[in-house]
Amino acid sequence: VFSGFSKSCHNRYKFDSLPEKRFAEILENSNDVIKWLRPASKQFNIWYNNNSDRYVPDFVAETADIIYLIEIKAENELDDKVVKLKAEAAINYCKMATEINKQRNEKDWKYVLIPHDKTDSNMSLMGLVEQFAK
Numbered sequence: 001v002f003s004g005f006s007k008s009c010h011n012r013y014k015f016d017s018l019p020e021k022r023f024a025e026i027l028e029n030s031n032d033v034i035k036w037l038r039p040a041s042k043q044f045n046i047w048y049n050n051n052s053d054r055y056v057p058d059f060v061a062e063t064a065d066i067i068y069l070i071e072i073k074a075e076n077e078l079d080d081k082v083v084k085l086k087a088e089a090a091i092n093y094c095k096m097a098t099e100i101n102k103q104r105n106e107k108d109w110k111y112v113l114i115p116h117d118k119t120d121s122n123m124s125l126m127g128l129v130e131q132f133a134k
Helices: 018-029 081-103 125-132
Strands: 035-037 046-048 053-055 059-062 066-073 108-115
Touching: 018 035, 018 059, 018 066, 018 125, 046 081, 053 081, 066 081, 081 108, 108 125
Parallel strands: 066 108
Antiparallel strands: 035 059, 046 053, 059 066
16 A cells, blocks of 8 residues: 555555556656546446446546546557457547536546556656557
């Protein structure tokens, strides 16, 4: 368990991998990030695999203009069928959330799938978004 985050919605988080922890540090250090969080297991209703499985992204990050759903994934898993199904579901979720938010004059949503080996501490959220946003 790691603590000391100032931009996150919670002070303490557990991470599934070192790249996820490094990415949390990227979010903390990115000037563009207003707030971020690691979603709870049922916080989002993003369903895949013919609506039989729930997908929970690794992170949600808010900037001045956009809310990002973010997944950190091992490079060798990026072409995995389940990873692709989850990404497709998340992209559709973001499209629907954006449509709803446009009617409310609120922020767009975007999905970003980031390879784990790109989470170096010298990276920024916006640099990663430019490379990997879907």
